[in-house]
Amino acid sequence: MSSGELADFLRRRREALRPELMPATAVHPPGRRARRTPGLRREEVAALAGVSTSYYERLEQARARRPSAQVLAALGTALRLTAAEREHLARLAGQVPSGREPDRTPVPDDARRLLDRLAPLPAYLVDARQDILAWNDAAAALIIDFGSLPPGERNTVRLSIRLGGTLCSAPAGAEAEFARQSAAQLRAAHARYPSDRVLGELVNAFAAHSPDFAAGWRDHDVRPVPTLRKRLRHPRFGPLDLDCQTLLVPGTDLRLVLYTAEPGGPSAAALDLMGS
Incomplete structure (x- = not known):
């Protein structure tokens, strides 16, 4: 992973912080110098993390050596990162080894049995690339007959590009959620497998298709x-x-995706019929 990715992540997380929500001792008074950019200043983050301003500036300029685990922990606290963001930061900084490509081992038998037991709820398993590896009959009845698709097209992102708004939509005000969730999942996967060519092609294809995905990325x-x-x-x-x-799914790259509906409503009744 390039130092430019690390620099960009740090800058965006710094700019996302709201100064008014930070401890008063950590933020310079407004009258000291007018804020020309959103979020905290570099020197404020440096002070919170206990590192020199010049070192933190070099990190954001992709000119510093890889930070240690201790520095990363301090930066995670200073930037108020979530657990997922801290793991991502560690991967960008080279503290967690990267893989060459996502695990392609067969889906475990117990995971396949779980899919069947979840019926009538539609459910399927995806890997780090969002490839759909296994599904139950209810998922095929709800979405599409995955078995009829070429293996390379059994992918939630590719299906979104192919089907567009003909299959599903989102409530008003939440139209961008799927694209941004996909961006979050693929961004995390890209940090784990930076040299995976197929993953990179998938990112490029969806970014060209969806401005919301591109913004999330x-x-x-x-x-x-x-x-x-x-x-x-x-x-x-x-x-x-x-x-x-x-x-x-603990200990794997797999994620279980399942669909539920409000009990007693027409959507729940439809799921029951599909599952039967």
């Missing part, structure tokens, strides 16, 4: 979004209002 937002609200248009049951939940 530039922001280095790696925070997971556990639940998305979606409206799917099913050819038989019509519009369905569903919650799409994503759960990490």
